[in-house]
Amino acid sequence: MAAKAAYVLLLLGLAARGPAGAAKMKVVEEPNTFGMNNLFVPQSSRLQPRREPAPVSGPEHLFRLAGKCFSLVESMYKYEFCPFHNVTQHEQTFRWNAYSGILGIWQEWEITNNTFAGMWMKDGDSCRSRSRQSKVELTCGKSNRLAHVSEPSTCVYSLTFETPLVCHPHSLLVYPALPEALQQRWDQVEQDLADELITPQGYEKLLRAIFEDAGYLMTPGENGPVLQEGAPAGLGFETLETCRKAHAELSKEVKRLRSLLAQHGIRHAKPTGTSSSEHLAHDTPTDRPPVQPRGDPGLRGSFL
Numbered sequence: 001m002a003a004k005a006a007y008v009l010l011l012l013g014l015a016a017r018g019p020a021g022a023a024k025m026k027v028v029e030e031p032n033t034f035g036m037n038n039l040f041v042p043q044s045s046r047l048q049p050r051r052e053p054a055p056v057s058g059p060e061h062l063f064r065l066a067g068k069c070f071s072l073v074e075s076m077y078k079y080e081f082c083p084f085h086n087v088t089q090h091e092q093t094f095r096w097n098a099y100s101g102i103l104g105i106w107q108e109w110e111i112t113n114n115t116f117a118g119m120w121m122k123d124g125d126s127c128r129s130r131s132r133q134s135k136v137e138l139t140c141g142k143s144n145r146l147a148h149v150s151e152p153s154t155c156v157y158s159l160t161f162e163t164p165l166v167c168h169p170h171s172l173l174v175y176p177a178l179p180e181a182l183q184q185r186w187d188q189v190e191q192d193l194a195d196e197l198i199t200p201q202g203y204e205k206l207l208r209a210i211f212e213d214a215g216y217l218m219t220p221g222e223n224g225p226v227l228q229e230g231a232p233a234g235l236g237f238e239t240l241e242t243c244r245k246a247h248a249e250l251s252k253e254v255k256r257l258r259s260l261l262a263q264h265g266i267r268h269a270k271p272t273g274t275s276s277s278e279h280l281a282h283d284t285p286t287d288r289p290p291v292q293p294r295g296d297p298g299l300r301g302s303f304l
Helices: 002-017 059-066 180-194 198-215 241-265 276-280
Strands: 069-075 077-083 086-091 100-112 115-122 134-141 145-153 155-163
Touching: 069 145, 077 145, 086 198, 180 198
Parallel strands: 100 134, 134 155
Antiparallel strands: 069 077, 077 086, 086 100, 100 115, 115 134, 145 155
């Protein structure tokens, strides 16, 4: 009995020691991605854009930037700007879960004073209840390079890209970049505004339609309703004629309501100032002095 017990203890001891010369087990960490699309990273961790970039548009001399990428390392992050494609951010650490994300996908130009003021990259990775987006400003420089990146507000990034392609004072003007047919439409819109056939608000709306047809801006249906910053929401009139018709209809409705109140003996406060309808009403011949014919010295009555 004692011999059997000793034999069992001997076997347990050999099993615990393992084979002679066996090396210790080494735990291999998951390969670091450095924020890039590493093949060893699960598919869910790779960059997955929500949509395709918009078509290349704008000044033709900038088309040569398409297909190229420019990077900048600031602090612990590497930013990469690919014109007409996207903007990405990669955390430069040895952590196994280093952050890598899309800060925006090419969507449209920002046009200010009929000039290409910047490139908007939108629909980036989720950031709380919104999507990340970036605005890229093009400035004159000796070479093509991503010069600066900042985050002025949460999930909204501002990039400065230097390039010699925009050093000419007319390099970012919208009108020369348009096809001839759209230039003619623009000329007609300018003439209509000068002839007071359209209102300034109608002018802006027609001009935006030209930019949309050129592919510089997204249509409201694709990008939601467009309102000018700081402009009050409300009705707009493209021409003075539609404005006059709307005013006439409103004046008629006011008269109807006043008549209805009078029929029921309901008093209503009258405005202290002159109403707009009174301002716009044509003066009757009795309300204005007689018109003097050309050449009349202005002497009224007889001096005889």
